Amino acid sequence: MAEERVTALGYEFACLDDAILAQSEIKKIDYLKAHLDRGDAETVKALYDKAIDEKFFKTPVGIGFLTEMREYLVDTLDYSEDEVRSIPLYMFYDTTKKSAPVKEEKKKERAGFLFTSVVLNIALIVAVIIMFWIATHTDHPNILNYETVLTDKYATWEQELTEREAAVREAERELSYQTTDD
DSSP: OOOOOEEETTEEESSHHHHHHHHHHHHHHHHHHHHOOTTOHHHHHHHHHHHHHTTOOOSHHHHHHHHHHHHHHHHTSOOOTTTSOOOOOOSOOOTTOSSOOOOHHHHHHHHHHHHHHHHHHHHHHHHHHHHHHHHHTOSSOOTTTHHHHHHHHHHHHHHHHHHHHHHHHHHHHHHHHHHHHO
């Protein structure tokens, strides 16, 4: 089902929200035309500047009114072209472009960030490799070698105890042999 296009003051809008915004701008324009003293140049210029600063008008309907005010200030109230600000447009009109070009500075920032990220990642990988190497080649028990270290430790203790026991028995035999000789 195709969306119906809506018009306002001779402009056809692609969506209902834009048309509603244009209708609200028409009400603002009607109010300003009814209550604005067009003879007071300073008031007209102040209203024009405020409308630009506050972005009162965004649709072509409002921009058309700003154009009328600008022409009135220049042609009727004798302001020069330089004294009256240009009307800013907040849209892209060339729809063939997908996006605005990225500024060269942003590209350089991204390249610097990418380089820093790669260097840090490489440093972290090297640190992890070194930690694993240290963990596998140490005598202290850790999660990688605790079973081997503890088994070796208990085997060493058992061997020492066996040797001591043998030495004690040998010493007992010598003592008992000496006591029997006396």
